[in-house]
Amino acid sequence: MIWALLGVPMAAGAAAFLIRPDRPRRLLLLAAALAHAALTAACWRLLPGPALGGYLELDAAGRLFLSLTSVLFLAAAAYAVGFLRSSGHSKEEEDEEGFLFDNAPEAVFTGCLLLFLGTMSLAALSQHFGLLWVGIEATTLVSAPLIHFHRQRRSLEATWKYLLICSVGIALALLGNFFLAVAARLHPDLLMTGRELAAHSAELDLPWLKAAFILFLVGYGTKMGLAPLHTWLPDAHSEAPSVVSALLSGALLNCAFLALLRVNAVLCAAGLADFTGGLFMGFGLLSMAVAAAFIIGQTDFKRMLAYSSVEHMGVLAFGVGLGAAAPAALLHAVNHSLTKGLLFLTAGNILAASRTKSVSEVRGLLRALPRSGVLWLVGFLAITGSPPFGPFVSELWILQGALARHRGGLAALYLALLAAVFVGMATIVLKMSHGEPCERLKDLPADDEDPWRFWPPAVLAAAVLVLGLWVPRPLLQAVKEAAAVLGAR
Amino acid sequence: MTFWVESLVILVVLSNLRVLGASRLSACIQTVAFQGALLGLLPVLANLDALSTRLLLQAGASTFLKAAVFPWLLGRALRQAGLQREVEPFVGFTASLAAGILFLGAALWLGARLPQAGPEELRRLVPTALFTIFVGLFVIVSRRQAVTQVLGYLILENGIYAFGMAFAEHQPLLVELGILLDVFMGVFVMGITLFHIHREFDHLDTDRLTALKD
Numbered sequence: 177m178i179w180a181l182l183g184v185p186m187a188a189g190a191a192a193f194l195i196r197p198d199r200p201r202r203l204l205l206l207a208a209a210l211a212h213a214a215l216t217a218a219c220w221r222l223l224p225g226p227a228l229g230g231y232l233e234l235d236a237a238g239r240l241f242l243s244l245t246s247v248l249f250l251a252a253a254a255y256a257v258g259f260l261r262s263s264g265h266s267k268e269e270e271d272e273e274g275f276l277f278d279n280a281p282e283a284v285f286t287g288c289l290l291l292f293l294g295t296m297s298l299a300a301l302s303q304h305f306g307l308l309w310v311g312i313e314a315t316t317l318v319s320a321p322l323i324h325f326h327r328q329r330r331s332l333e334a335t336w337k338y339l340l341i342c343s344v345g346i347a348l349a350l351l352g353n354f355f356l357a358v359a360a361r362l363h364p365d366l367l368m369t370g371r372e373l374a375a376h377s378a379e380l381d382l383p384w385l386k387a388a389f390i391l392f393l394v395g396y397g398t399k400m401g402l403a404p405l406h407t408w409l410p411d412a413h414s415e416a417p418s419v420v421s422a423l424l425s426g427a428l429l430n431c432a433f434l435a436l437l438r439v440n441a442v443l444c445a446a447g448l449a450d451f452t453g454g455l456f457m458g459f460g461l462l463s464m465a466v467a468a469a470f471i472i473g474q475t476d477f478k479r480m481l482a483y484s485s486v487e488h489m490g491v492l493a494f495g496v497g498l499g500a501a502a503p504a505a506l507l508h509a510v511n512h513s514l515t516k517g518l519l520f521l522t523a524g525n526i527l528a529a530s531r532t533k534s535v536s537e538v539r540g541l542l543r544a545l546p547r548s549g550v551l552w553l554v555g556f557l558a559i560t561g562s563p564p565f566g567p568f569v570s571e572l573w574i575l576q577g578a579l580a581r582h583r584g585g586l587a588a589l590y591l592a593l594l595a596a597v598f599v600g601m602a603t604i605v606l607k608m609s610h611g612e613p614c615e616r617l618k619d620l621p622a623d624d625e626d627p628w629r630f631w632p633p634a635v636l637a638a639a640v641l642v643l644g645l646w647v648p649r650p651l652l653q654a655v656k657e658a659a660a661v662l663g664a665r
Numbered sequence: 666m667t668f669w670v671e672s673l674v675i676l677v678v679l680s681n682l683r684v685l686g687a688s689r690l691s692a693c694i695q696t697v698a699f700q701g702a703l704l705g706l707l708p709v710l711a712n713l714d715a716l717s718t719r720l721l722l723q724a725g726a727s728t729f730l731k732a733a734v735f736p737w738l739l740g741r742a743l744r745q746a747g748l749q750r751e752v753e754p755f756v757g758f759t760a761s762l763a764a765g766i767l768f769l770g771a772a773l774w775l776g777a778r779l780p781q782a783g784p785e786e787l788r789r790l791v792p793t794a795l796f797t798i799f800v801g802l803f804v805i806v807s808r809r810q811a812v813t814q815v816l817g818y819l820i821l822e823n824g825i826y827a828f829g830m831a832f833a834e835h836q837p838l839l840v841e842l843g844i845l846l847d848v849f850m851g852v853f854v855m856g857i858t859l860f861h862i863h864r865e866f867d868h869l870d871t872d873r874l875t876a877l878k879d
Contacts, residue, residue, distance in 0.1 A: 231839070306840030313847040317854050324861065332865055333874040336858055340814055343851050344805060347821050350844065351798070354829045357836065368836075381780070411877045470879055479879070 177215070177224035178232050181242070181297050184211050189290030193283055202257050205286050209246075209253035212293060216246040220650075230367060231304040236657035240506060241434045242300040244513045245427040249293050251632040255521050256289065256419045258628025262528065285325050291318040292423065299431040303369040305353050308435055309346070312399060315428055316342045323416040323424075334408075334415035341408040342399055349395025349435075355388035356442075370438045374445035374663065385446055392439045393455060400432035402459045402493060403466035406486045410470070413482035414533065418524025421478065425485045425520060426513035433492055433509065440496065441663035449499060456497030457586065463490030464593040472600035476533045477526070480604055481519050484559055487597055488512045491571065494590060501577025503659040508570035510651070511643060512559075515567055518636035519555040522548050525629050526608075530616045535604050540613030547625050549609055551633050556605040558640045560598040566643030669710040673703050674793045677827070678769065681800040684820065685761040688752055690812055694739050697816050697823075700797075701731025704823055708830055711787055719838050726845055727826070735819060735852050742859040743812055746869050753870070756807040764803060772796035790831040797824030811862060811869040815855045822848055 188208035195201040219239055226233035234242065260282055295318055298311035316339065324335040356373070359381045360366050366376060373380065398405040413421045443452045467487035474480040492512070495505030525548040530538050541549035558565035561572075571594065578587035643651075680700040687693050705728030708720055754761060769792075776792030801821030805814050829836060863869055 228839075231837075304837075304840065306836060307843065310840065310843035310847055313851070317847070317850045320854050320858065324858070327861070327865075329865055330876050332858070332861055333877055336811065336862060336871070336874060337877075339851075339855055339858060340805070340818070343818055343855075344802075344821065347818070347825055351825045351828060354825070354832055357829075358832045361832070383780070410879065415877070474879075 177219070178227040178234060178301055181212065181215050181219075181234075181301065182294055184208055184215065185290045185294035185297065189287045189294060192287035192290055195283065198260070198282060201283060201286050202260060205253050205256060205290065208290055209250045209293070212297070213246045213250045216243050219243075220654075226303075230369060231307050232301045233303045234301055235303070235371075235661050236654060237434065237437065237506075237659075237661045238300045240510070240654055240658045241430055242297060244430060244510060245293070245296045245300065248423060248426045248513055248517045251517055251521070251636055252419050252423050253289075255422075255524070255629060255632040256286075258626045259417065259419050259524065260285070261628070262626070284321055288318050288321045289420075289423075292322065292428075296427055296431050300434065303371065305356060305368045305370070305438070308438065309350055309353055312349075312396065312431060312435055313343070313346045315431060316346065316399070319420070319424065319428065322420040323412050325417045325420065326415070331415040334411035338408045338412040345395050345398025345405065347395070348391050348398075352388045352391030352395055352439075355384050355391060356439075359384035359388055370441055373442045377442065377446040380442075380446050382446065382448065385443060386448065386451060389439060389443050389448075389452060390455075392436065393459070396432045396435045396439075397459065400429050400436065401463075401486050401489045403463040403486060403490070406463065406466070406489075409486060410479050410482040413485065413520075414476055414478040418478075418520050418527060421481070421523075422517045422520035425482070426517040429485060429489055430509055430513060433489070437496065437662045441661070444663040453497045453499055456493045458497075460490045460492070460494030460497055461586070461589060461593070463487065463493065464590070464597070465490075468593050468596040468600060471597055472603075474600070474604060475535050477535050477538070477604065477608065478520075478523055478533050480535075480601065481516070481523060484519075484597070484601065485512075485516060487593075488516070488559075488567075491574065491590075491594075494586075495574040495577065498574065498577045498581060498583065500581055501574045502662065503655045504570055504573035504577055506655045506658050507647070507652075508567065508574065510655070511566035511570050511640065514636050514640050514643070515555060515558045515565070518551065518633045518640060519559060521629075521633040521636070522551040522555055525625065525633075526552065528629070529620060530614075532616065535608060537616060538608045538614060539611045540617060541609045544613035544617035544620055545625065547630050547634075551630075551637055552605065553609055554637050554641075555633075556601055558637075558644070560601055561594060562598075564641065564644040566640045568644055569647065669713075670707065670787070670789060673707050673710065674789055676703055677793050678796060681797055681820070682762065682765050684804060684816070685765040685800065686758050688758060690743060690752055690810065691740070693752065693813065693816055694736050694743070697819050698732045698736035700820070700823055701735065702728050704827055704830070705729075705731055707790075707827075723838065723841055726842065730845060730849055731819070731823070734849065738852055738856045739812060739815060742856045742863075745860055746812075746863045752813055753809045754807055755809060755872075761803070761807065765800060768799040768803065769796050772799060787831040790827050794824050794827035794831060797821075797827060800824070809870050809872045811859055811871050814871060815852060815859070818855075819848075819852065 188204055192201055224234055295311055295314040302308035302311050320335050320339050324331050362379045363376050366372050401409040440452050464487050467483045470483045471480055492505050495501040529545055558567055561567045680696050683696045684693050705724050709724045772792045772795035775795055801817050801824055804817030
């Protein structure tokens, strides 16, 4: 089972590089995404046993994050079919710099997309910290060509920053792995899995453990996009094709978050929960503040979404830092992934119609692109935590956690930052949605929207709405189980 | 045996200083390749009386990648880029060397304060490993050329590898090879990106990659 979860996307990815004609390759992408989703769904019936001597095992936490990745990938794969049909081979005019660019061969794009799914699955399945590192570093490498799909200068610059900053960051997480091994040196036969380390936490060397955590926080925090280590994120998310941005934001950041949660579990077991909690809350609130500062007055709507990811990673870190709110943070991870997928895919539709990412040049979305316009508004309301959408529930739950632990001051700061982001995003999104359609959007054919490009975000929107009205019992159960595995107090 | 380990450690330190002082990119690439070979051989020399297939496989793979494949990849990127053969630092060579001496002092100080663990003769590696990590980070931030940044990443990786050798000998082979594969893929992907940067911009100067900012 575990091998199938890894093997399907990897094999399909390798095959995609070799298939010349477009249609079978796009079908392969859809088929592999469906197969992966089906396998993941089967894991909810029965958790598969460990493989590779316990290095690979799907626990409740891994299952939650794997499912998120899989669902989002399925939506993205369906969207990608429409995306590739319209821009797979085109030579487009790059609007902002005014020169021609050539899109990358579609085969490389599809292949890397599938390998990306495979490496993210590896990250969700790894119990061994070394293997987890291998998985996360591999996600960087296979996603770099995706960011560079539009062969032009800005995406190239974003790709270079992404590669270098993330590689260096993750290298420090590798050093963290070695520190962890030193901390466990009294017990040299220990498998470096989260579970075994937590079980022998009394024998771990605490100063080394703390140092290891800081290195992990810097390393995986870079990948997760926690301020001030987030500098690659706005560039990569805004320059990548929207399908890729949706996956980067909704799935990839979560993988790094899961890695941090797994390390955190070891430290909590060793009695260092206050130490990690403080760091998580500090980084979380800082990320929210930095994101708010850059969202207000942002001129590029994809960058706005990217900073919103920084903000929500901050919310997640804050929630985990509170400890009691860890199930809430996990639920928020679910809500954020679905909502951000919806927003980036919709942003892709707006971009395709208007050919610009500039906020000031888009007006009247609701009239010009009625369906995408509505999704854009829905996504905005959801991501800023307005009722009745999913993120509202989880953000409220985190707030309750803060109040229950008598962190009134921090709770007030958290609310103030959420409000600031709300105001910043509202100004931008409402300006774009209302009014007369601008020049760029005026002469669109009435029924311009490709169903492949409309339905994936629409389904995600429906899911976010349902999660806001009613959290299904199995999901709530899964979130609590995952939090228990990850050592929430 | 200790003699071999100590000689290697000294050579690694000297190779770091040479990277800081070298003005030609090809010299830097050669030095980093040499450093990779030294570190690849180190576990073999430290365990001459207890060689295992696993150890040889690991050392062989690491030496081959770091001493042969990486320099070849980077050299190719450089040849494709044509003219730019100079390092072009933000920080001058003398200042870089002075910084290097400071890093060495800091690494020795820090290495002496860390609680000791692991096999006796490899423990001598710890200050060197820290020094190499510092130099790698410094090279990444202080050099303009994209190729040099990749070199900095490799030096950083070498330092971390040396640290792992001194301490974490129980890293399973599978994970070890996975890490090497990732580093290899990293350099490979960076090499391709370098090629594209050069084709698009006609230079490899990261200081001029400034279209994206807030």
